[in-house]
Amino acid sequence: MKNKRNQNVNYLTVNETDELWGLYTTTIGFQVISPNSDYPPKSHPSAYWFSPNTGRVLQEYILLYITEGEGSFESASCKLTKVVAGTILLLFPGEWHTYRPLKGKGWNEYWVGFNGSYMKQLTDNLFFSRKSPVYNVGFNEQIVALFNQGIETANYQKMAYQQVLSGITSLLLGFIFYAEKNNSFRDKAIIAQIDKARMMMREKTGDDVTPESIAKTLNIGYSWFRRVFKQYTGFSPAQYQLEIKLQKSKELLASTILPVKEIAFHLNFESASYFVTFFKSKTGLSPGEYRDKIKGK
Incomplete structure (x- = not known):
């Protein structure tokens, strides 16, 4: 560990228990790269040192957050890209890459290196892709606070620090994913329409309100509404309505003595039998079994 005003670097050990946890950290730190200085610094460990002219390949993931300055990034899957303050780079194991600050600008960088089965699961399910490793999240105090908390944890390396x-x-990964998704919806008018649609669905849970009628009320085309709604929420409008009905049915089963048939009617399911089938497909329990379980019977 090097602990200076403009540099705090940690390279960490990993044991079998850490690997079994599913996500473990190999390095974390912060450093200021002054204008016209060497990059990487001469103090860079040999295992991580590289020439920006030839690049390198690592065997772990790295999140690199640039909070000041500017430079460039390139990888085997991503063409040469300008990096500005507020950019996060996600480096993938086994993927050639290179990056550097502009010589006359320098930059401030936070980073964390990590690996594990959890991250493999995220990439296998396409939450993160080698083809899109650059995230423009802007200056985010929460992200900076998380990096600083991680650096402090690594400085002391108390028992089970790897799990923290x-x-x-x-x-950090969650914040990046959140920022990327929300950056694709910069139009406040679109967000307002989606929010209004969700409010209508929640307020009219038991009414005969269809996604088509909601789109008509909002004076927008249904095809566009369905596409944008799913992009924003992860559900089609009809699926979202069913999820609301599921949550409401759980509330009614837990807090009332209403018969299952009456709950189905109250929530405007087409029949009690359909409600029972739907509920069991979502929870693994019939409504009656769910009520008994929640009440400790």
């Missing part, structure tokens, strides 16, 4: 770093790294 795992949680911090997972939160």
Whole structure:
């Protein structure tokens, strides 16, 4: 560990228990790269050192957050890209890459290196892709605070510190995914329409309100509404309505003595038998079994 005002670097050990946790950290730190200085610094460990002219290949993931300055990034799957303050780079194991600050600008960088089965699961399910490794999240105090908390945890390396770093790294990944998704919806008018549609669905849970009628009320085309709604929420409008009905049915089963048939009618299911089938497909329990379980019977 090097602990200076403009540099705090940690390279970490990993044991079998850490690997079994599913996400473990190999390095975390912060450093200021001054204008016209060497990059990487001469103090860079040999295992991580590289020439920006030839690049390198690592065997782990790296999140690199640039908070000041500017430079460039390139990888085997991503063409040469300008990097500005507020950019996060996600480096993939086994993927050639290179990056550097502009010589006359320098930059400030936070990073965390990590690996594990959890990250493999995220990439296998396309939450993160080698083809899109650049995230423009802007300056985010929460992300900076997480990096600093991780650096402090690594400085002391108390028992089970790797598990704390795992949680911090997972939160960082969550913030990046959240920022990327929300950056694709910059139009406040579109967001307002989606929010209004969701409010209508929640307020009219038991009414005969269809997604088509909601689109008509909002004076927008249904095909466009369905596409944008799913992009924003992860559900089609009809699926979202069913999820709301599921949550409401759980509330009624837990807090009332209403018969299952009456709950089905109250929530405007087409029949009690359909409600029972739907509920069991979602929870693994019939409505009656769910009520008994929630009440400890």
